[in-house]
Amino acid sequence: MHFNISDIGKSVANLSKSVVDTATSATRNASDAVSHLVDGRKQLAEERNDLRSLLESSGDAFPGSDFRPSDRKMWMSELGPDRLRINQIVWPGTHDSATNGIGVPLVTRPFAECQTLSIYDQLAAGARALDVRVEQSRHVAHGIIKSYSVDVILDDLKKFLAETEAEVVLLEIRTEFGHEDPPEFENYLVDQLGDVLIPHDEAVFGKTIAEVLPGRVICVWKPRKSPAPAAGSKLWGAGYLRDNWIDSFQPKTKFDSNMKHLSEQPPVTERRYFYRVENTVTPNAENPVVKMVDDEIMPYARLFVSQAFAGGVANRLQVYSTDFIDGDFVDLCAGVTHARLEGQA
Structure with a gap:
């Protein structure tokens, strides 16, 4: 060679x-x-x-900021079902609502758990808008992590409705990204919730709570591939609950984005869909623990509302969501709702 x-x-x-x-x-x-x-x-x-x-x-004062319902479990009833219209409500919501106890403690749970309360306890604490993610076997999912069956959620919801008379819940259920739709899920939801569902009808936004009773749940179903709910059906389509979520762990960046997109919406009395603002930020590689990241923005929930009033866009605020919901967050939403009802906002 x-x-x-x-x-x-x-x-x-x-x-x-x-x-x-x-x-x-x-x-x-x-x-x-x-x-x-x-x-x-x-x-x-x-x-x-x-x-x-x-x-x-x-400061963080705004019309209604001093209001505290005497019983958060029944705060809508306290405001008056005969007076309170659907489009006057500021709905305190929970982000990734069904993640309490998800994952393995101290291993995956800190990266996936956005709420520590059960669905029932969230509703009893005053939450009125739920964000539920499911996968093909009808289990809750957050990314690749699965948790309990959606039956647990619906049983908690039914229990809460049975214990109250005039509380209305906005229930969003969607297929989690990266998963397939549960088979026949629309029929399943209708069978499970039946008469408590408030059927799709854009006139609902201008009605009082008393006028939609005995309906108690506006259910928005957002499948990934399955057909969307038809107009006039018992479920509402994806376009009836909108938001402008951005992927950022920076609190002021998210705060400013929320304000910008809120300002671009029509006032609640003029639109025929729900619009959500999420007072949350997104974990990242440097800080993947949900609670630690959220601590950067959660203390400024009232500041956001006060700035919305200062900027003349508080009349656009409707669904306001957070991780790890607490009583103060519920009170601020109920406070704005009360101010609207009394003609103060």
């Missing part, structure tokens, strides 16, 4: 260059990742300060 010394030299040189290029690329990528992390942390610190400064300079 004949070896060409020149060719061997070239091969060695090419190999050396390849090794150097690979090492250089890896170093550059690592440097870029560190730079991205540093920039992200710097921006987060700036956005924290921006929100604190805004709160200190403007």
Whole structure:
């Protein structure tokens, strides 16, 4: 076999260059990742300060901010079913509602759990808009993690409805991204909820709670591939609950985006769909724990509402959602609703 010394030299040189290029690329990528992390942390610190400064300079008072229902479980009834119209309600909502106890404790749960209360306990605490994600076997899903059967949710809902008389619930059920629709799910929902469903009818927005009774649930079904609910059916289609979700862990970025998109909506009295604002941010690689990330924006829920009033767009606010819902969040939504009812907002 004949070896060409020149060719061997070239091969060695090419190999050396390849090794150097690979090492250089890896170093550059690592440097870029560190730079991205540093920039992200710097921006987060700036956005924290921006929100604190805004709160200190403007406060978070608004019409109805002092209102506290005597019983959050029945706050709609307290306001008066004969007076309160569907389009006057600011619906306190929960994001990824059915994730209590999801995943493995201390392993996957901190990355997937957005609520610690059961559906029943959320409703009893005053929540009135639910965001439920399902997969093909009719189990709750958050990303690739599955949890309990949707039957648990519906049983909790029925229990709450049986214990109250005039509380209306906005129930959104959608197929989680990356999963298939549960077979025959529309028929299943109608069979399970039956007479408590408020059938699709755009006139509902202008009606009082008393006028939609005995209906108690507006159910929006959002399949990925299955046919959407037909007009006039017992379920409502995806277009009747809208939002402008953005993927950001930066609190002021999300705050400003929420305000911008809210301002682009018609007033609640003029539109025939529900519009949702989510007072949440998205976990990222640097901070994947839901609760820790949400702590950056959750304290500013009232500030957002006060800024909506200051900017003249509070008449667009309708569904307001959060992770880890608490009594103060319910009170602020009920407070704006009360102010509208009394002609103060």
